[in-house]
Amino acid sequence: MIDKYIIISTVLFLGMGGAIFIVLFPLLLVQHFIYKKTLDPTYFNNNYFSLHELAIYNSFPLFLIKTIAYIRAIVFPKTMQKIFESKIIIPKENKVIYFIAWASMLIIIYCGIVLINTVIMAILFYSNK
Amino acid sequence: MQDQIKQALIDNPSIKNPDLIKPGQLVALRTASTTMCLAPIDLSETNKVKHLWGIMNPETQKAIKETSPLYNGLSLGLAGGGTALFTLEKTLKSNMSLLRGIPDAYHQYKSGAITKYQFDKIRASKLNLYTKNIGPMINKGIYGDTKVKNAFRLPPGRSLHATKSMTQHLSKLSKISSAVSKGGVVLACVGLASSCYQVSQAETLPEKNEIAVKAISSTIAGAAIGVVATVFLVSTPVGWGIVLVAGAISAVGSWGAGELAGSVYKSNFSDTDVVKSLGITSICN
Numbered sequence: 001m002i003d004k005y006i007i008i009s010t011v012l013f014l015g016m017g018g019a020i021f022i023v024l025f026p027l028l029l030v031q032h033f034i035y036k037k038t039l040d041p042t043y044f045n046n047n048y049f050s051l052h053e054l055a056i057y058n059s060f061p062l063f064l065i066k067t068i069a070y071i072r073a074i075v076f077p078k079t080m081q082k083i084f085e086s087k088i089i090i091p092k093e094n095k096v097i098y099f100i101a102w103a104s105m106l107i108i109i110y111c112g113i114v115l116i117n118t119v120i121m122a123i124l125f126y127s128n129k
Numbered sequence: 130m131q132d133q134i135k136q137a138l139i140d141n142p143s144i145k146n147p148d149l150i151k152p153g154q155l156v157a158l159r160t161a162s163t164t165m166c167l168a169p170i171d172l173s174e175t176n177k178v179k180h181l182w183g184i185m186n187p188e189t190q191k192a193i194k195e196t197s198p199l200y201n202g203l204s205l206g207l208a209g210g211g212t213a214l215f216t217l218e219k220t221l222k223s224n225m226s227l228l229r230g231i232p233d234a235y236h237q238y239k240s241g242a243i244t245k246y247q248f249d250k251i252r253a254s255k256l257n258l259y260t261k262n263i264g265p266m267i268n269k270g271i272y273g274d275t276k277v278k279n280a281f282r283l284p285p286g287r288s289l290h291a292t293k294s295m296t297q298h299l300s301k302l303s304k305i306s307s308a309v310s311k312g313g314v315v316l317a318c319v320g321l322a323s324s325c326y327q328v329s330q331a332e333t334l335p336e337k338n339e340i341a342v343k344a345i346s347s348t349i350a351g352a353a354i355g356v357v358a359t360v361f362l363v364s365t366p367v368g369w370g371i372v373l374v375a376g377a378i379s380a381v382g383s384w385g386a387g388e389l390a391g392s393v394y395k396s397n398f399s400d401t402d403v404v405k406s407l408g409i410t411s412i413c414n
Contacts, residue, residue: 006397013390017349020356068356069363080364108360111353115382118350122389129392 002128009121016114024107031100032067038097039070039088048083068108074101133159227259321348325413328404335395337410338403342394343387345403350386354379 044066046054057066070088073080074097077087091098134147140157150156231252238248324344331337358375394403404410 003397006393010393010398013346013349013386016353017345020349020352024356065359065363068359072360072363082364105360108356112357115350115353115357118386118389122385125389125393 002124006121006125009117012114013118016111019107019110024104024111027100027104027107028064028067031071031097031104032063034097034100035067035070038094043070043084043088071101071104074098075105227255230255317348317351320344325409328409329413334402334404335399338399338401339391339394341404341407341409343391346390347383347387351379351383354382 043049044054044057049057049066053066057063069080069083073084073088077084089097136159137156138144138147140159144150144154144156234243234248234251234255237243238245243251321344324340327340328337328344331340358379362375394401404413
């Protein structure tokens with residue numbers, strides 16, 4: 001039973017690696033260029049970001065943090081009210097952006113779940129050794 | 130003749146059967162004038178290292194074997210250091226918004242929107258919170274013996290450029306933060322290169338596979354922890370205590386994932402040739 005669980009957990013972990021490096025990072029890069037055209041003109045200014053953030057979010061890899069901030073604001077707008085105050089896009093008018101943001105967030109949630117599962121697997125693996 | 134064969138077997142630990150020497154295999158032989166044969170011109174770097182290893186005396190080999198865990202620890206430490214630097218950068222960045230408010234408050238005071246007393250209160254409360262958030266260690270590292278308040282003190286005379294020192298200070302912090310972040314990426318790459326070097330230097334295939342599995346797993350775990358932590362921390366300025374905990378969790382998490390993957394690989398998947406199937410051997414050679 002434990003062997004099957006370890007095999008499933010290993011597959012999930014490798015899947016997480018694939019999801020991050022093959023799907024998530026390219027998605028983040030695509031979204032970076034989308035948001036650069038659609039959201040940056042409105043939100044990437046001193047009203048929403050500090051001067052420091054405006055300076056450093058222009059270069060790799062730090063612009064990915066800005067992209068993740070936008071994704072969280074699109075998917076869970078209430079959790080980003082401190083920064084953006086209101087919804088930054090209207091889902092019905094920007095279906096593609098909304099869908100991609102949700103896909104990215106689901107991968108990140110998947111990563112969180114797999115990380116928790118990996119901790120459980122480690123406990124079981126070392127306790128059965 | 131038998132003595133020479135025995136000596137050749139001692140000098141060449143890779144030869145198990147003296148009657149079976151493969152074409153192209155390098156053999157160290159002792160001659161009257163020198164202790165080694167002349168290496169062929171097209172000898173690869175890996176074979177040169179293997180050859181040198183073969184002719185080393187046992188004490189030297191033992192000393193190298195004893196210090197090899199240091200290299201392993203170094204590469205894992207570098208990977209952890211990368212994630213720790215990333216969280217340090219996050220602390221500086223997220224707390225910058227507190228400092229940003231001081232020049233803004235000064236302009237409000239100059240335009241008459243707030244009084245001098247109100248400006249002083251705003252400045253003091255923001256600086257106190259900032260100092261508390263970034264913590265004593267980072268504070269000492271950036272500001273040395275001078276206090277953060279000195280960087281945000283109004284100059285005598287209060288000229289038109291009264292906020293110049295503040296913006297200069299913000300610019301300095303921005304550069305530090307950016308350098309720290311770039312350092313994290315560099316450390317992560319150096320960690321991977323170090324693991325690659327270990328794969329190329331490992332003698333046996335199982336060793337190569339185990340090192341590769343550990344390196345890949347700790348990289349995956351480090352990236353996952355980084356992405357998940359960013360989602361959590363992106364909206365809130367975090368204090369130094371949280372950063373220390375997050376940095377420690379990231380470093381230990383990626384290292385632990387590597388160790389766990391190595392153990393799981395050995396017990397459940399040792400038949401799988403990871404380095405060959407992923408082409409790591411050719412990359413790391």
